[in-house]
Amino acid sequence: MQDYLVSIIVPCYNSQDFISKTLESVLKQSYTNWECILINDGSKDDTDEQLKKWAKIDDRFKYYYQENKGLSGARNLGLKVAQGDFVYFLDADDLMSNDAIESLLGLMNEEVDFVVGKTGVTYGQNNESKRVLEHRPITNKLHSNNDKKLLKLVIEQPLICIACNKLYKKEFIVKNKLDFVNKLLHEDELWFFETLFYSKNIILSDKITYYYNIKNPDSITNQFKVANVESYLQIIKIIYEKYFQEYKKENFIELISIYIIRLKTLTILHCYNKLNKTDQKTVAPMIKQNFNFFKPRREHKILNKGLEKWYYNFELLQILPLNYTLNFFLKKKQNNFLNKLKNKLIKQSALMLRLVTNKKINKVY
Secondary structure (H helix, E strand, C coil), X not given: CCCCCXXXXXXXXXXXXXXXXXXXXXXXXXXXXXXXXXXXXXXXXXXXXXXXXXXXXXXXXXXXXXXXXXXXXXXXXXXXXXXXXXXXXXXXXXXECCCHHHHHHHHCCCXXXXXXXXXXXXXXXXXXXXXXXXXXXCCCCEEECHHHHHHHHHHHCCECCCCCCEEEEHHHHHHCCCCCCCCCCCHHHHHHHHHHHHCCEEEEEEEEXXXXXXXXXXXXXXXXXXXXXXXXXXXXXXXXXXXXXXXXCHHHXXXXXXXXXXXXXXXXXHHHHHCCHHHHHHHHHHHHHHHHHCCCCCCCCCCCHHHHHHHHHHHHHHHCCHHHHHHHHHHHHHCCHHHHHHHHHHHHHHHHHHHHHCCCCCCCC
């Protein structure tokens, strides 16, 4: 196994408070045949000096500088210069377990396009995992993508969408011309969809190989603004135009439709919900326009009944103002008598409005 070179790509922007500890976790890897590609993405702090220092400590650290292009642009430069047989993304404020590469590479075989490590959540930059990010599919088992069923798998058995902590075959990335869309927030959502769509098989590790720091206040995931919603809408548009409209096979279209609905729910529950009232008013019209234009096609039951009902209700309520949809699903989580009654009234209003406007949607469960 030591014959394989692994390229660890680390984009850095104003990372002076975290980068040394992150790179220490790379240096401690039990698997030693790696190169660590350090991309200084136009940092304004002391990141540049620290990266140059690490490049002198060990020649496996390779230093590159570019004017600020964002996380996607930095990762794309890393992919361009990577010499490895495999690629692994590491964020500049997170840590790898000492056996991360050895563990993931041990699960790799000719049939697998990428291996997914288990990601522990930490409060600060340490290896004290408080919980694990979504990692529901069976571990240490080959998951086939026949008929694009990996899309179904990760909806029914959620798997975290982050690009980090996955070991990709470089030839898989090159063959399918995969890269990150520049200046796009939540770029991992699109990358996740595309890697699942094109892969033949994947496998999940049962070991925590990555420590995801959620206490970095400068992290993109800790800040939600209008741009976050705009990025989700752009991702929906890309998937609709590039995949939904191009792949005519019926079951592909239905799976892509389901995935688009999933992204719509994330737009409302993950982004819109976290905006202030002023920003919600700003984005509401653009969300409505996007959702109304990109209409999914549903003819057959594909998911389990609970999820089919969830997604049907979500599409049903799109005829109402966005806050009705948001309140419906927030109340659904609370599950008491009064909220059930309110949700019943909201649903009846949507059904009635669709009836009188002749805008029915298919119920497949």
